[in-house]
Amino acid sequence: RKEVEQDPGPFNVPEGATVAFNCTYSNSASQSFFWYRQDCRKEPKLLMSVYSSGNEDGRFTAQLNRASQYISLLIRDSKLSDSATYLCVVNPKNSGYALNFGKGTSLLVTP
Amino acid sequence: DTAVSQTPKYLVTQMGNDKSIKCEQNLGHDTMYWYKQDSKKFLKIMFSYNNKELIINETVPNRFSPKSPDKAHLNLHINSLELGDSAVYFCASSQDSTGYEQYFGPGTRLTVT
Numbered sequence: 492r493k494e495v496e497q498d499p500g501p502f503n504v505p506e507g508a509t510v511a512f513n514c515t516y517s518n519s520a521s522q523s524f525f526w527y528r529q530d531c532r533k534e535p536k537l538l539m540s541v542y543s544s545g546n547e548d549g550r551f552t553a554q555l556n557r558a559s560q561y562i563s564l565l566i567r568d569s570k571l572s573d574s575a576t577y578l579c580v581v582n583p584k585n586s587g588y589a590l591n592f593g594k595g596t597s598l599l600v601t602p
Numbered sequence: 603d604t605a606v607s608q609t610p611k612y613l614v615t616q617m618g619n620d621k622s623i624k625c626e627q628n629l630g631h632d633t634m635y636w637y638k639q640d641s642k643k644f645l646k647i648m649f650s651y652n653n654k655e656l657i658i659n660e661t662v663p664n665r666f667s668p669k670s671p672d673k674a675h676l677n678l679h680i681n682s683l684e685l686g687d688s689a690v691y692f693c694a695s696s697q698d699s700t701g702y703e704q705y706f707g708p709g710t711r712l713t714v715t
Contacts, residue, residue, distance in 0.1 A: 534692055534706035589635055589647035589658050
């Protein structure tokens with residue numbers, strides 16, 4: 492079983508739509524969780540961290556369910572510029588461990 | 603100013619050659635990483651250095667050797683290149699070894715022919 496699993500998509504949505512991505516992780520001891528964004532042929536960039544209580548940043552909402560080992564990202568009012576691959580990322584421990592990346596979910600927002 | 607820079611951006615070479623990729627960060631971070639992103643877009647950690655000391659060394663062939671002359675630089679040398687080494691190699695850095703918020707370089711696209 493892969494450590495971080497995501498639906499690869501692609502998700503094709505019209506502008507203004509709401510879209511949700513899900514991710515599951517296998518290591519129950521994981522302590523930090525993130526969503527990164529990667530544009531085509533570019534480097535990954537941190538979109539937002541994911542906290543146990545859930546957190547929001549503008550049109551983006553992230554949720555964490557530790558019991559189910561499940562992370563979600565909700566994007567409201569999609570913009571064309573949201574088109575990218577969204578990487579679910581888990582840090583197994585907070586010391587000396589690198590990030591485990593999911594394969595990413597591809598989003599295409601169309602006019 | 604570029605936070606994490608890598609050179610070269612593109613590298614095309616023949617099987618059996620030896621090549622190096624350089625990485626520099628001007629963020630004052632303590633920890634640096636090398637990741638490999640293959641054709642299936644899967645991003646996987648290769649190495650991590652914290653203050654010039656190797657702290658992560660994943661299952662990577664011995665042909666790959668990282669070197670950190672100081673905490674702002676982490677280079678990757680690859681001996682006897684193979685077709686399967688073709689990928690995009692990303693350097694990244696973080697404030698410390700907890701890995702929280704990593705900043706990535708633009709990547710080096712390596713093609714082995």
